[in-house]
Amino acid sequence: MATSQTPIFEGPVLADSALDSELFWEKNKSRFLTGAAILLLALVAAIGWFVKTSQANSQAQKLLAEADGVEAYQALIAKYPSSMPAANARLRIASILRDDRKYDESTAAFRAFLKDFPRHDLAGGALLGIGQNQDAAGDTASAVATYQQVVTQYPQSYAAPYAAYSEAEIYLRSFQREEARRSYNMIGSQFPLSPVARMAASQLSRLGATPGSPASTGAPEASVAQPAVEAVPAKP
16 A cells, blocks of 8 residues: 555655756657757858868969969859969060069059059058059159058058159159158168168268269169169159
């Protein structure tokens, strides 16, 4: 005969929290499984994209190494427009066109590079190249504005001190000694460790030691690649 102390049910009794968890899982199981499937598909897609991108970049790099002219670089760009080799190809096209004195076409190539790769490490160099083209074509006002834009927009790039130096050289060739002095001073204060800082200091010394406008004929054209340290303004 059962007493009041005899349990009515024998065996373990499921705790309320465990029961709630089991009911929650049964109720939401399909959602969790669907979410897991979506995450798995996303992971597979990401891996596939990475592999495809790596293969495309490798193929583009091979084409870049084998390219031997503007047409070959253009073919690379058409096939792999967003790749880093395509960015390098645009810069090489711009350089080739500049060497051929096709300044407008070279500038167009630099601008195309800046449009497609605005955050590239060499964006400042591309803008610098535009300024060089403008200077070489005789549009010194536009060149000065572009060089100033390089310094303002890409102050941490290798191109900034070269742009400032090229700006100063334009001023010097135009007999604007105070403007040239200001640009050279700016190089010393903002870019003291740059390769052109010593050249700027040398030009400042020349300006300070020589009264009046330096006279010379056939002054060499200023160049960022080979800064015209000895360039002096030609007589008008």
